[in-house]
Amino acid sequence: EPELNSFAEFYIDKWDENTSEDVIAESFTDFWWDTDKACRRCSECGRLMRAGYCADMGVAYYCSDECLHSDFTDEEWAEECENN
Structure with missing residues (x-):
């Protein structure tokens, strides 16, 4: 839960309704790349x-x-x- 909140806070100002699913998916992989929850x-x-x-x-x-x-x-x- 805290990690998801951190992720959401980091990206909330960077995305809008026009943000593509590809951009969002890549954001997940970038954000969690070097963690124990790698995506x-x-x-x-x-x-x-x-x-x-x-x-x-x-x-x-x-x-x-x-x-x-x-x-x-x-x-x-x-x-x-x-x-x-």
Whole structure:
């Protein structure tokens, strides 16, 4: 709760009714990037996520099996896990 209030106070004067969902989502990831509540954005669908898959040391993130398999087969993902 205190973190959400801090987030809201920081951005309240920066957003208005014309602020895009992309800007808001990026604000979440920026605000919580280096915290214990890190928030990322799925590289495939754009959803905010706190759990899922990370490819190539953070080059891409995937929120679900469906999003992951849009870029990787099971074999390619196994190789990615071995190498990175």
